[in-house]
Amino acid sequence: MSGRKPGHSDNGRRRRLRPAGGYRKLRSFQAATLIYDGTVSFCERFIDGRSRTHDQMVQAARSGRQNIAEGNRAAAVSSKSELLLTNVARASLEELLLDFEDYLRHNDLPLWEPDSREALAVRALGRDPTERSDLTDPTDKGARARYAHYRKVLEHSEATVVANAMICLIHQANYLLDQQLVGLEQDFIEGGGFTEQLAAARLAERRKKDPSDRSDKTDRSDLPKCPKCGNLMTVRTVRQGKKSGSQFLACTGYPECRGTLPLENPPNSK
DSSP states (O other): OOOOOTTBOTTSOBOOOOOOOOGGGOHHHHHHHHHHHHHHHHHHHHSOTTSHHHHHHHHHHHHHHHHHHHHHHHTTTOHHHHHHHHHHHHHHHHHHHHHHHHHHHHTTOOOOOTTSHHHHHHHHHTSOGGGSHHHHOOSHHHHHHHHHHHHHHHTOSSHHHHHHHHHHHHHHHHHHHHHHHHHHHHHHHHTOOHHHHHHHHHHHHHHHHOTTOOOOOOOGGGSOBOTTTOOBEEEEEOOSSTTTTOEEEEETTTTTOOOEEESSSOTTOO
């Protein structure tokens, strides 16, 4: 049995796992926890517990929270897995957003305008959380403090107030996740995670021993390139509007470059 310690290669070079497991400190996770707690409370009070909608809303809220945590844990091994799971969290919260909007529409209740007095008041509650250490506390105590901070709107007697407040919170969480995904995509492009780095290291080691080894069959010229700047492109999903849910190719240099291509038959691809 090999005497090597985990994280060491044969030639003594140490390969480190990326830092992971600090998801409780992520603002997106803290926001998702508040949304989960608020959704459970809303469904218990305003949605029939025997309906599928009740279970679907609670599960969507839970999925948003859990996948942020799971993605952050997976970051130690694979950036690709972290990206995938964070995208799942983002999609789950988008589903939950639609559920709350549907509730208002089906019950003929008003949807607050983004710049309405009520919406601005909810957004103001989340402004500058660093001014209160209890609101950024990553422990269960902090989660309880954040819920108490929003209790006035989350436990309001009128469903229209609670549903609209939840919509405001989901928009805030989605904004945080969108920013997080941009950073994750850039990290993956630049270095990848432990798994991706090991694959590259294995290839480099083979070529070092045998310069004629061309085990990497990937022809980079076959990958789609941005028509504006020449960078590689990646698949993105439309979040809003008539084409919501459809996919397209976007430049990996975003936001500096906003080049796009349709996903079907992209240039330079087979």
